[in-house]
Amino acid sequence: MSFAPTLVKICGLSTPETLEASLAAGADMIGLVHFPKSPRHVDLTLGAALSRQARGRAERVALLVDPDDALVEAVLAALDPDWLQLHGTESPERVAAVKARTGRPVMKALGIATADDLARAARYAGIADRLLFDAKPAPGAVLPGGNGHAFDWSLLAGRGRDHPFMLSGGLTPETVAEALAVTAAQAVDVSSGVEAGPGRKDPDRIAAFVAAAKAAAGADKAAAGADKAAAGAASEPQIARVARRA
Numbered sequence: 001m002s003f004a005p006t007l008v009k010i011c012g013l014s015t016p017e018t019l020e021a022s023l024a025a026g027a028d029m030i031g032l033v034h035f036p037k038s039p040r041h042v043d044l045t046l047g048a049a050l051s052r053q054a055r056g057r058a059e060r061v062a063l064l065v066d067p068d069d070a071l072v073e074a075v076l077a078a079l080d081p082d083w084l085q086l087h088g089t090e091s092p093e094r095v096a097a098v099k100a101r102t103g104r105p106v107m108k109a110l111g112i113a114t115a116d117d118l119a120r121a122a123r124y125a126g127i128a129d130r131l132l133f134d135a136k137p138a139p140g141a142v143l144p145g146g147n148g149h150a151f152d153w154s155l156l157a158g159r160g161r162d163h164p165f166m167l168s169g170g171l172t173p174e175t176v177a178e179a180l181a182v183t184a185a186q187a188v189d190v191s192s193g194v195e196a197g198p199g200r201k202d203p204d205r206i207a208a209f210v211a212a213a214k215a216a217a218g219a220d221k222a223a224a225g226a227d228k229a230a231a232g233a234a235s236e237p238q239i240a241r242v243a244r245r246a
């Protein structure tokens with residue numbers, strides 16, 4: 001039985017060299033953050049250049065946080081992204097409006113800490129083209145994402161077999177296989193976990209992350225891992241087990 005390889009997104013790229021490293025490693029999607037508070041922020045000029053470099057070689061994702069219409073239009077004109085990622089407090093209605101205005105697929109990021117957070121994802125069903133689950137930021141956090149924090153993956157045990165979603169939040173080359181085994185996610189996304197420091201992507205860690213994610217593909221393998229982890233989750237949260245091994 002052939003397994004579909006996991007789709008891998010490397011997010012927060014800000015230099016031609018690390019973008020090239022991501023493309024060479026086989027990243028399926030590359031993310032460009034346009035959010036000035038982020039250490040990975042790219043302005044529209046740099047974003048346009050990086051987007052041109054990646055055109056036709058990976059899907060280009062423009063990451064925005066609660067953008068108004070003017071900013072959406074400006075990013076669209078400058079970067080011409082394949083996807084828009086909304087990583088703020090955007091409502092389902094706002095997601096629908098951005099889709100209608102831009103004609104581009106929209107990925108909606110949702111912060112997850114508890115099962116209640118996950119239940120709220122249903123509001124975006126049929127509206128967002130893809131859901132991205134990230135760790136819920138701490139109250140007062142400067143960034144709504146990109147914090148390098150993982151959440152309890154057992155909340156998503158086996159969910160990827162029936163519901164497509166992208167998993168993110170504190171993933172690393174060392175932990176992505178376990179995250180996939182528990183959640184059966186078909187796609188993963190990483191920013192901090194492949195950096196040598198805030199905003200400084202590390203080509204070796206990018207390559208290691210893509211290789212680990214692609215090697216972990218396989219529904220049966222993921223299902224087996226999810227069953228095992230679900231059985232173990234009764235004793236302790238998944239993240240605690242992973243943290244001890246990291």
Ligand SMILES: O=C(O)c1ccccc1N[C@@H]1O[C@H](COP(=O)(O)O)[C@@H](O)[C@H]1O
Binds near residue numbers: 011
């Ligand atoms: O990367 C950022 O700086 C960022 C800023 C604002 C919103 C989202 C951001 N990144 C997204 O968050 C996920 C998880 O990040 P990490 O791997 O835990 O650092 C990342 O994949 C981006 O999609």
